[in-house]
Amino acid sequence: MSAFREIARNGIWKQNTGLVQLLGLCPLLAVSTGFVNGVSLALATVFVMAMASGVVASVRGFIPHEIRIPVFILIIASLVTVVDLAMNAWLHELYLVLGIFIPLIVVNCIVLARVEAFAAKNTPLAAAWDGAMMGVGLMVAIAVLGGLRELIGSGTLFAGIEMVIPGAQALQLLPADYPGFLVAILPPGAFIVLGFMIAGRNWLDARAERRARLAAPAQASV
Amino acid sequence: MTEPAALNASLRNAAILTVFAVLFTTLMAVTYRATRPVIEASAEQEKLKLVNEVLPAERYDNALLADWIVIAPPHAGLGLSAQDEPLRLFRARTAGAPAALVFEAVAPDGYGGRIRLLLAVGADDRLLGVRVVGHKETPGLGDYIDPKKDRNKASPWISQFDAKGFGEVAAADWKVKKDGGRFDARAGATISARAVTHAVRRALQFAVDQRDKLYSLPAQSALQKETP
Numbered sequence: 001m002s003a004f005r006e007i008a009r010n011g012i013w014k015q016n017t018g019l020v021q022l023l024g025l026c027p028l029l030a031v032s033t034g035f036v037n038g039v040s041l042a043l044a045t046v047f048v049m050a051m052a053s054g055v056v057a058s059v060r061g062f063i064p065h066e067i068r069i070p071v072f073i074l075i076i077a078s079l080v081t082v083v084d085l086a087m088n089a090w091l092h093e094l095y096l097v098l099g100i101f102i103p104l105i106v107v108n109c110i111v112l113a114r115v116e117a118f119a120a121k122n123t124p125l126a127a128a129w130d131g132a133m134m135g136v137g138l139m140v141a142i143a144v145l146g147g148l149r150e151l152i153g154s155g156t157l158f159a160g161i162e163m164v165i166p167g168a169q170a171l172q173l174l175p176a177d178y179p180g181f182l183v184a185i186l187p188p189g190a191f192i193v194l195g196f197m198i199a200g201r202n203w204l205d206a207r208a209e210r211r212a213r214l215a216a217p218a219q220a221s222v
Numbered sequence: 223m224t225e226p227a228a229l230n231a232s233l234r235n236a237a238i239l240t241v242f243a244v245l246f247t248t249l250m251a252v253t254y255r256a257t258r259p260v261i262e263a264s265a266e267q268e269k270l271k272l273v274n275e276v277l278p279a280e281r282y283d284n285a286l287l288a289d290w291i292v293i294a295p296p297h298a299g300l301g302l303s304a305q306d307e308p309l310r311l312f313r314a315r316t317a318g319a320p321a322a323l324v325f326e327a328v329a330p331d332g333y334g335g336r337i338r339l340l341l342a343v344g345a346d347d348r349l350l351g352v353r354v355v356g357h358k359e360t361p362g363l364g365d366y367i368d369p370k371k372d373r374n375k376a377s378p379w380i381s382q383f384d385a386k387g388f389g390e391v392a393a394a395d396w397k398v399k400k401d402g403g404r405f406d407a408r409a410g411a412t413i414s415a416r417a418v419t420h421a422v423r424r425a426l427q428f429a430v431d432q433r434d435k436l437y438s439l440p441a442q443s444a445l446q447k448e449t450p
Contacts, residue, residue, distance in 0.1 A: 067235045071242050082253045089260035092268070148364035153362075182362045 011133030018141030038146030046135030053131030153184035276351030282314030301328035329421030334358030348387035364414035365399030
Protein backbone atom coordinates (compact mmCIF):
# COMPACT_ATOMS: atom_id res chain seq x y z
CA MET A 1 0.00 0.00 0.00
CA SER A 2 2.81 2.38 0.89
CA ALA A 3 4.22 1.87 -2.60
CA PHE A 4 1.02 3.40 -3.97
CA ARG A 5 1.24 6.29 -1.56
CA GLU A 6 4.83 6.86 -2.66
CA ILE A 7 3.71 6.89 -6.32
CA ALA A 8 1.04 9.47 -5.52
CA ARG A 9 3.48 11.66 -3.60
CA ASN A 10 5.94 11.39 -6.44
CA GLY A 11 3.39 12.38 -9.08
CA ILE A 12 1.75 15.23 -7.25
CA TRP A 13 4.66 16.81 -5.39
CA LYS A 14 8.18 15.41 -5.74
CA GLN A 15 8.21 14.91 -9.50
CA ASN A 16 5.36 17.25 -10.44
CA THR A 17 5.44 17.42 -14.23
CA GLY A 18 4.54 21.09 -14.40
CA LEU A 19 6.58 22.49 -11.53
CA VAL A 20 9.61 20.17 -11.17
CA GLN A 21 10.16 18.25 -14.37
CA LEU A 22 8.87 21.17 -16.44
CA LEU A 23 7.60 18.71 -19.03
CA GLY A 24 4.56 19.35 -21.19
CA LEU A 25 4.77 23.10 -20.78
CA CYS A 26 3.04 23.78 -24.08
CA PRO A 27 -0.45 22.79 -22.92
CA LEU A 28 0.27 23.99 -19.38
CA LEU A 29 1.01 27.53 -20.54
CA ALA A 30 -1.37 27.76 -23.46
CA VAL A 31 -4.57 26.37 -21.98
CA SER A 32 -4.26 27.88 -18.49
CA THR A 33 -6.02 31.13 -19.42
CA GLY A 34 -8.78 30.01 -17.08
CA PHE A 35 -9.50 27.40 -14.44
CA VAL A 36 -12.12 25.46 -16.41
CA ASN A 37 -10.11 25.16 -19.64
CA GLY A 38 -6.99 24.07 -17.78
CA VAL A 39 -8.62 21.49 -15.57
CA SER A 40 -10.65 20.06 -18.45
CA LEU A 41 -7.57 19.46 -20.55
CA ALA A 42 -5.76 18.08 -17.49
CA LEU A 43 -8.63 15.63 -16.87
CA ALA A 44 -8.35 14.42 -20.46
CA THR A 45 -4.61 14.01 -19.89
CA VAL A 46 -5.17 12.11 -16.63
CA PHE A 47 -7.48 9.72 -18.45
CA VAL A 48 -5.07 9.19 -21.33
CA MET A 49 -2.09 8.71 -19.02
CA ALA A 50 -3.86 6.22 -16.75
CA MET A 51 -5.20 4.23 -19.70
CA ALA A 52 -1.96 4.32 -21.68
CA SER A 53 0.15 3.28 -18.69
CA GLY A 54 -2.29 0.54 -17.72
CA VAL A 55 -2.51 -0.84 -21.26
CA VAL A 56 1.24 -0.72 -21.84
CA ALA A 57 1.93 -2.44 -18.52
CA SER A 58 -0.60 -5.16 -19.41
CA VAL A 59 0.94 -5.96 -22.77
CA ARG A 60 4.57 -5.21 -21.98
CA GLY A 61 5.39 -8.96 -22.15
CA PHE A 62 4.45 -9.00 -25.85
CA ILE A 63 6.34 -5.90 -26.92
CA PRO A 64 9.86 -6.56 -28.19
CA HIS A 65 12.33 -4.02 -26.86
CA GLU A 66 13.37 -2.73 -30.32
CA ILE A 67 9.86 -1.69 -31.41
CA ARG A 68 8.53 -0.53 -28.06
CA ILE A 69 8.46 3.18 -28.95
CA PRO A 70 6.26 2.81 -32.09
CA VAL A 71 3.92 0.52 -30.15
CA PHE A 72 3.73 2.97 -27.23
CA ILE A 73 2.98 5.85 -29.58
CA LEU A 74 0.39 3.76 -31.37
CA ILE A 75 -1.36 3.00 -28.07
CA ILE A 76 -1.22 6.60 -26.86
CA ALA A 77 -2.36 8.04 -30.18
CA SER A 78 -5.33 5.67 -30.35
CA LEU A 79 -6.42 6.53 -26.83
CA VAL A 80 -6.13 10.25 -27.51
CA THR A 81 -8.18 9.84 -30.69
CA VAL A 82 -10.85 8.09 -28.65
CA VAL A 83 -10.88 10.94 -26.12
CA ASP A 84 -10.90 13.51 -28.93
CA LEU A 85 -13.93 11.91 -30.61
CA ALA A 86 -15.74 11.44 -27.32
CA MET A 87 -15.24 15.07 -26.29
CA ASN A 88 -16.29 16.28 -29.73
CA ALA A 89 -19.49 14.28 -29.39
CA TRP A 90 -20.45 14.89 -25.79
CA LEU A 91 -18.64 18.04 -24.64
CA HIS A 92 -18.79 19.92 -27.91
CA GLU A 93 -18.46 23.49 -26.60
CA LEU A 94 -15.49 22.61 -24.45
CA TYR A 95 -14.02 20.76 -27.41
CA LEU A 96 -14.16 23.95 -29.46
CA VAL A 97 -12.32 25.85 -26.72
CA LEU A 98 -9.57 23.28 -26.15
CA GLY A 99 -9.26 22.77 -29.88
CA ILE A 100 -5.86 21.61 -31.03
CA PHE A 101 -4.62 20.81 -27.53
CA ILE A 102 -6.59 17.59 -27.25
CA PRO A 103 -4.88 15.87 -30.21
CA LEU A 104 -1.63 17.37 -28.97
CA ILE A 105 -1.83 15.19 -25.84
CA VAL A 106 -0.25 12.56 -28.12
CA VAL A 107 3.00 14.50 -28.24
CA ASN A 108 2.91 15.59 -24.62
CA CYS A 109 6.22 14.17 -23.52
CA ILE A 110 4.96 13.33 -20.01
CA VAL A 111 2.75 10.60 -21.40
CA LEU A 112 5.50 8.80 -23.31
CA ALA A 113 8.00 9.50 -20.52
CA ARG A 114 5.89 7.76 -17.88
CA VAL A 115 5.01 4.89 -20.18
CA GLU A 116 8.69 4.33 -20.98
CA ALA A 117 10.10 4.98 -17.52
CA PHE A 118 7.45 3.38 -15.33
CA ALA A 119 4.71 1.43 -17.08
CA ALA A 120 7.11 -0.68 -19.14
CA LYS A 121 8.62 -2.07 -15.91
CA ASN A 122 5.71 -2.33 -13.48
CA THR A 123 2.38 -4.08 -12.91
CA PRO A 124 -0.70 -2.72 -14.71
CA LEU A 125 -2.34 -1.46 -11.53
CA ALA A 126 0.73 0.40 -10.30
CA ALA A 127 1.33 1.78 -13.80
CA ALA A 128 -2.24 3.05 -14.18
CA TRP A 129 -2.00 4.63 -10.73
CA ASP A 130 1.32 6.25 -11.64
CA GLY A 131 -0.09 7.62 -14.89
CA ALA A 132 -3.15 8.98 -13.13
CA MET A 133 -1.09 10.60 -10.36
CA MET A 134 1.33 12.20 -12.81
CA GLY A 135 -1.73 13.59 -14.56
CA VAL A 136 -3.18 14.80 -11.27
CA GLY A 137 0.11 16.57 -10.58
CA LEU A 138 -0.27 18.36 -13.89
CA MET A 139 -3.89 19.11 -13.05
CA VAL A 140 -2.99 20.69 -9.71
CA ALA A 141 -0.36 22.87 -11.37
CA ILE A 142 -2.66 23.89 -14.21
CA ALA A 143 -5.58 24.52 -11.82
CA VAL A 144 -3.56 26.89 -9.65
CA LEU A 145 -1.98 28.56 -12.67
CA GLY A 146 -5.30 28.87 -14.52
CA GLY A 147 -7.15 30.03 -11.41
CA LEU A 148 -4.57 32.71 -10.63
CA ARG A 149 -4.37 33.98 -14.21
CA GLU A 150 -8.14 34.14 -14.49
CA LEU A 151 -8.54 35.88 -11.13
CA ILE A 152 -5.81 38.44 -11.80
CA GLY A 153 -6.68 38.88 -15.46
CA SER A 154 -10.44 39.23 -15.35
CA GLY A 155 -11.51 38.95 -11.70
CA THR A 156 -13.57 35.77 -12.16
CA LEU A 157 -13.16 32.13 -11.30
CA PHE A 158 -14.63 29.14 -13.15
CA ALA A 159 -15.63 31.18 -16.21
CA GLY A 160 -17.04 28.81 -18.82
CA ILE A 161 -18.06 26.17 -16.27
CA GLU A 162 -21.45 25.98 -17.99
CA MET A 163 -19.70 24.22 -20.88
CA VAL A 164 -18.97 21.28 -18.57
CA ILE A 165 -21.79 21.44 -16.02
CA PRO A 166 -24.91 22.96 -17.61
CA GLY A 167 -26.52 25.55 -15.37
CA ALA A 168 -23.45 26.19 -13.23
CA GLN A 169 -22.32 29.79 -12.82
CA ALA A 170 -18.92 31.43 -12.84
CA LEU A 171 -17.86 33.27 -9.69
CA GLN A 172 -17.24 37.00 -9.86
CA LEU A 173 -14.66 37.34 -7.11
CA LEU A 174 -13.48 40.88 -7.72
CA PRO A 175 -15.93 43.80 -8.17
CA ALA A 176 -17.73 43.72 -11.51
CA ASP A 177 -16.07 46.97 -12.61
CA TYR A 178 -12.60 45.44 -12.16
CA PRO A 179 -10.82 46.67 -15.29
CA GLY A 180 -8.88 43.43 -15.78
CA PHE A 181 -5.15 42.95 -15.91
CA LEU A 182 -4.44 41.96 -19.48
CA VAL A 183 -0.88 40.65 -19.04
CA ALA A 184 -2.10 37.79 -16.85
CA ILE A 185 -4.24 36.42 -19.69
CA LEU A 186 -1.60 36.88 -22.38
CA PRO A 187 1.23 34.33 -22.81
CA PRO A 188 3.82 36.34 -20.79
CA GLY A 189 1.49 36.17 -17.80
CA ALA A 190 1.60 32.39 -17.98
CA PHE A 191 5.39 32.40 -17.73
CA ILE A 192 5.43 34.96 -14.93
CA VAL A 193 2.82 33.19 -12.78
CA LEU A 194 4.45 29.81 -13.44
CA GLY A 195 7.78 31.26 -12.30
CA PHE A 196 6.24 32.38 -9.03
CA MET A 197 4.64 28.98 -8.55
CA ILE A 198 7.95 27.17 -9.07
CA ALA A 199 9.64 29.56 -6.64
CA GLY A 200 6.88 29.00 -4.10
CA ARG A 201 7.12 25.24 -4.41
CA ASN A 202 10.91 25.32 -4.01
CA TRP A 203 10.56 27.59 -0.99
CA LEU A 204 8.14 25.14 0.67
CA ASP A 205 10.54 22.28 -0.04
CA ALA A 206 13.51 24.19 1.32
CA ARG A 207 11.61 25.12 4.45
CA ALA A 208 10.54 21.53 5.08
CA GLU A 209 14.12 20.37 4.62
CA ARG A 210 15.49 23.01 6.99
CA ARG A 211 12.98 22.01 9.64
CA ALA A 212 13.82 18.36 9.22
CA ARG A 213 17.50 19.14 9.63
CA LEU A 214 16.89 21.22 12.75
CA ALA A 215 14.65 18.54 14.24
CA ALA A 216 16.97 15.60 13.54
CA PRO A 217 19.96 16.51 15.80
CA ALA A 218 17.63 17.52 18.59
CA GLN A 219 16.05 14.08 18.52
CA ALA A 220 19.42 12.41 18.40
CA SER A 221 20.64 14.15 21.55
CA VAL A 222 17.63 13.11 23.61
CA MET B 223 23.11 -12.88 -34.41
CA THR B 224 23.23 -14.95 -37.61
CA GLU B 225 21.55 -13.83 -40.81
CA PRO B 226 18.40 -16.03 -40.68
CA ALA B 227 17.91 -15.31 -36.96
CA ALA B 228 18.02 -11.56 -37.60
CA LEU B 229 15.52 -11.95 -40.41
CA ASN B 230 13.24 -13.99 -38.18
CA ALA B 231 13.40 -11.40 -35.42
CA SER B 232 12.48 -8.54 -37.72
CA LEU B 233 9.63 -10.53 -39.25
CA ARG B 234 8.38 -11.27 -35.75
CA ASN B 235 8.60 -7.58 -34.84
CA ALA B 236 6.74 -6.61 -37.98
CA ALA B 237 4.01 -9.13 -37.17
CA ILE B 238 3.66 -7.82 -33.61
CA LEU B 239 3.52 -4.22 -34.78
CA THR B 240 0.84 -5.19 -37.31
CA VAL B 241 -1.23 -6.91 -34.65
CA PHE B 242 -1.08 -3.82 -32.43
CA ALA B 243 -1.92 -1.55 -35.35
CA VAL B 244 -4.98 -3.63 -36.31
CA LEU B 245 -6.11 -3.86 -32.70
CA PHE B 246 -5.96 -0.15 -31.97
CA THR B 247 -7.27 0.88 -35.37
CA THR B 248 -10.29 -1.26 -34.59
CA LEU B 249 -10.71 0.55 -31.29
CA MET B 250 -10.61 3.92 -33.07
CA ALA B 251 -12.98 2.74 -35.80
CA VAL B 252 -15.51 1.56 -33.24
CA THR B 253 -15.35 4.89 -31.38
CA TYR B 254 -15.67 6.77 -34.64
CA ARG B 255 -18.78 4.80 -35.58
CA ALA B 256 -20.28 5.36 -32.14
CA THR B 257 -19.66 9.10 -32.02
CA ARG B 258 -20.27 10.07 -35.66
CA PRO B 259 -24.03 10.70 -35.49
CA VAL B 260 -23.65 12.86 -32.38
CA ILE B 261 -20.75 14.83 -33.88
CA GLU B 262 -22.58 15.44 -37.15
CA ALA B 263 -25.70 16.54 -35.32
CA SER B 264 -23.78 18.97 -33.13
CA ALA B 265 -21.89 20.41 -36.12
CA GLU B 266 -25.23 21.07 -37.81
CA GLN B 267 -26.59 22.53 -34.58
CA GLU B 268 -23.54 24.72 -34.26
CA LYS B 269 -24.02 26.12 -37.75
CA LEU B 270 -27.72 26.82 -37.19
CA LYS B 271 -27.01 28.49 -33.87
CA LEU B 272 -24.56 30.84 -35.55
CA VAL B 273 -26.93 31.54 -38.42
CA ASN B 274 -29.73 32.23 -35.95
CA GLU B 275 -27.60 34.87 -34.26
CA VAL B 276 -27.57 36.97 -37.42
CA LEU B 277 -30.93 35.84 -38.74
CA PRO B 278 -33.75 35.01 -36.29
CA ALA B 279 -35.37 31.67 -37.07
CA GLU B 280 -38.83 33.25 -37.54
CA ARG B 281 -37.57 35.29 -40.49
CA TYR B 282 -37.53 32.30 -42.83
CA ASP B 283 -39.33 29.01 -43.34
CA ASN B 284 -37.18 27.07 -45.81
CA ALA B 285 -34.56 24.42 -45.08
CA LEU B 286 -31.81 27.03 -44.88
CA LEU B 287 -28.85 24.68 -44.56
CA ALA B 288 -29.82 22.88 -47.79
CA ASP B 289 -30.41 26.03 -49.87
CA TRP B 290 -26.87 27.14 -50.59
CA ILE B 291 -24.64 28.13 -53.46
CA VAL B 292 -20.87 27.99 -53.57
CA ILE B 293 -18.70 31.05 -53.98
CA ALA B 294 -15.32 30.09 -55.37
CA PRO B 295 -12.19 31.99 -54.36
CA PRO B 296 -10.58 34.36 -55.16
CA HIS B 297 -13.33 36.86 -54.47
CA ALA B 298 -12.44 40.48 -53.68
CA GLY B 299 -15.88 41.41 -52.34
CA LEU B 300 -15.74 38.75 -49.66
CA GLY B 301 -12.02 39.12 -49.02
CA LEU B 302 -11.21 35.63 -50.28
CA SER B 303 -7.75 35.02 -51.66
CA ALA B 304 -6.92 32.27 -54.14
CA GLN B 305 -5.75 29.86 -51.40
CA ASP B 306 -9.02 30.01 -49.48
CA GLU B 307 -11.63 27.32 -49.30
CA PRO B 308 -14.80 27.97 -51.28
CA LEU B 309 -17.55 29.52 -49.15
CA ARG B 310 -21.22 28.67 -48.95
CA LEU B 311 -23.90 31.32 -49.21
CA PHE B 312 -27.22 30.33 -47.66
CA ARG B 313 -30.52 31.69 -48.91
CA ALA B 314 -33.40 32.25 -46.54
CA ARG B 315 -36.89 32.42 -48.01
CA THR B 316 -40.37 32.90 -46.67
CA ALA B 317 -43.07 31.12 -48.69
CA GLY B 318 -40.58 30.90 -51.55
CA ALA B 319 -39.89 34.64 -51.71
CA PRO B 320 -36.36 35.91 -50.94
CA ALA B 321 -35.93 36.81 -47.25
CA ALA B 322 -32.22 37.06 -46.61
CA LEU B 323 -28.74 36.01 -47.68
CA VAL B 324 -26.44 34.53 -45.05
CA PHE B 325 -22.76 34.25 -45.89
CA GLU B 326 -19.25 34.54 -44.57
CA ALA B 327 -16.80 37.28 -45.43
CA VAL B 328 -13.19 37.88 -44.47
CA ALA B 329 -11.53 41.07 -43.24
CA PRO B 330 -7.93 40.41 -44.28
CA ASP B 331 -6.48 43.42 -42.45
CA GLY B 332 -7.22 42.83 -38.76
CA TYR B 333 -4.55 43.62 -36.18
CA GLY B 334 -3.95 39.93 -35.62
CA GLY B 335 -4.56 38.82 -39.19
CA ARG B 336 -7.76 37.72 -40.82
CA ILE B 337 -11.12 38.28 -39.16
CA ARG B 338 -13.92 35.99 -40.32
CA LEU B 339 -17.42 37.42 -40.32
CA LEU B 340 -20.88 36.03 -40.79
CA LEU B 341 -23.46 38.40 -42.25
CA ALA B 342 -27.16 38.31 -42.97
CA VAL B 343 -28.43 40.73 -45.60
CA GLY B 344 -32.18 41.09 -45.92
CA ALA B 345 -34.02 41.21 -49.23
CA ASP B 346 -34.43 44.98 -48.65
CA ASP B 347 -30.61 45.32 -48.93
CA ARG B 348 -30.21 46.10 -45.23
CA LEU B 349 -27.96 44.18 -42.86
CA LEU B 350 -29.88 42.02 -40.41
CA GLY B 351 -26.87 41.15 -38.32
CA VAL B 352 -23.11 40.68 -38.33
CA ARG B 353 -21.08 38.33 -36.14
CA VAL B 354 -17.39 37.66 -35.85
CA VAL B 355 -16.87 33.92 -36.15
CA GLY B 356 -13.10 33.78 -36.01
CA HIS B 357 -10.38 36.26 -35.13
CA LYS B 358 -6.98 36.65 -33.48
CA GLU B 359 -7.37 40.21 -32.21
CA THR B 360 -5.70 41.06 -28.90
CA PRO B 361 -7.74 39.70 -25.97
CA GLY B 362 -9.21 42.50 -23.90
CA LEU B 363 -8.30 45.15 -26.46
CA GLY B 364 -9.39 44.49 -30.03
CA ASP B 365 -11.66 41.55 -29.31
CA TYR B 366 -14.69 43.73 -28.55
CA ILE B 367 -15.66 43.13 -32.18
CA ASP B 368 -16.92 39.77 -30.89
CA PRO B 369 -20.05 40.48 -28.82
CA LYS B 370 -19.20 37.63 -26.46
CA LYS B 371 -16.05 39.52 -25.44
CA ASP B 372 -17.59 43.00 -25.60
CA ARG B 373 -17.97 44.56 -22.16
CA ASN B 374 -20.95 46.55 -23.35
CA LYS B 375 -23.50 43.75 -23.31
CA ALA B 376 -26.55 45.97 -23.76
CA SER B 377 -25.50 47.25 -27.17
CA PRO B 378 -22.31 45.54 -28.31
CA TRP B 379 -20.13 47.31 -30.83
CA ILE B 380 -21.01 45.01 -33.70
CA SER B 381 -24.75 45.70 -33.32
CA GLN B 382 -24.35 49.17 -34.85
CA PHE B 383 -24.47 47.52 -38.28
CA ASP B 384 -27.93 46.09 -37.60
CA ALA B 385 -30.65 47.42 -39.92
CA LYS B 386 -28.13 49.55 -41.83
CA GLY B 387 -27.97 49.62 -45.57
CA PHE B 388 -26.50 52.02 -48.10
CA GLY B 389 -29.75 53.98 -47.76
CA GLU B 390 -28.93 54.74 -44.11
CA VAL B 391 -25.19 55.14 -44.46
CA ALA B 392 -23.79 56.00 -47.87
CA ALA B 393 -21.01 53.71 -49.07
CA ALA B 394 -18.56 56.63 -48.93
CA ASP B 395 -19.34 57.14 -45.22
CA TRP B 396 -19.00 53.46 -44.40
CA LYS B 397 -15.88 54.01 -42.31
CA VAL B 398 -14.99 54.41 -38.66
CA LYS B 399 -15.44 57.91 -37.22
CA LYS B 400 -11.70 58.35 -36.90
CA ASP B 401 -11.46 58.09 -40.70
CA GLY B 402 -14.37 60.52 -41.16
CA GLY B 403 -17.05 57.85 -41.37
CA ARG B 404 -20.15 57.03 -39.38
CA PHE B 405 -19.19 54.05 -37.23
CA ASP B 406 -17.79 54.01 -33.71
CA ALA B 407 -14.52 52.37 -32.70
CA ARG B 408 -12.97 52.00 -29.27
CA ALA B 409 -10.02 54.24 -28.56
CA GLY B 410 -6.72 52.42 -28.85
CA ALA B 411 -8.14 49.58 -30.91
CA THR B 412 -9.26 51.17 -34.15
CA ILE B 413 -7.56 48.72 -36.47
CA SER B 414 -9.89 45.84 -35.61
CA ALA B 415 -12.97 48.02 -35.99
CA ARG B 416 -11.72 49.52 -39.26
CA ALA B 417 -11.03 46.08 -40.73
CA VAL B 418 -14.49 44.81 -39.81
CA THR B 419 -16.25 47.97 -41.02
CA HIS B 420 -14.56 47.86 -44.41
CA ALA B 421 -15.18 44.14 -44.83
CA VAL B 422 -18.87 44.64 -43.98
CA ARG B 423 -19.12 47.40 -46.57
CA ARG B 424 -17.53 45.25 -49.29
CA ALA B 425 -19.71 42.27 -48.42
CA LEU B 426 -22.88 44.34 -48.38
CA GLN B 427 -21.93 45.87 -51.73
CA PHE B 428 -21.53 42.38 -53.15
CA ALA B 429 -24.89 41.23 -51.80
CA VAL B 430 -26.65 44.32 -53.16
CA ASP B 431 -25.02 44.18 -56.59
CA GLN B 432 -25.62 40.50 -57.16
CA ARG B 433 -28.86 40.11 -55.21
CA ASP B 434 -31.11 38.83 -58.01
CA LYS B 435 -28.52 36.43 -59.33
CA LEU B 436 -27.72 35.09 -55.86
CA TYR B 437 -31.36 34.30 -55.09
CA SER B 438 -32.13 32.80 -58.49
CA LEU B 439 -29.21 30.41 -58.97
CA PRO B 440 -30.27 26.77 -58.51
CA ALA B 441 -29.53 25.38 -55.05
CA GLN B 442 -26.11 23.78 -54.54
CA SER B 443 -24.67 25.27 -57.71
CA ALA B 444 -21.65 27.55 -57.93
CA LEU B 445 -21.56 31.28 -58.51
CA GLN B 446 -19.68 31.83 -61.76
CA LYS B 447 -16.54 33.96 -61.55
CA GLU B 448 -17.09 37.52 -62.60
CA THR B 449 -15.74 38.01 -66.11
CA PRO B 450 -14.51 41.55 -66.60
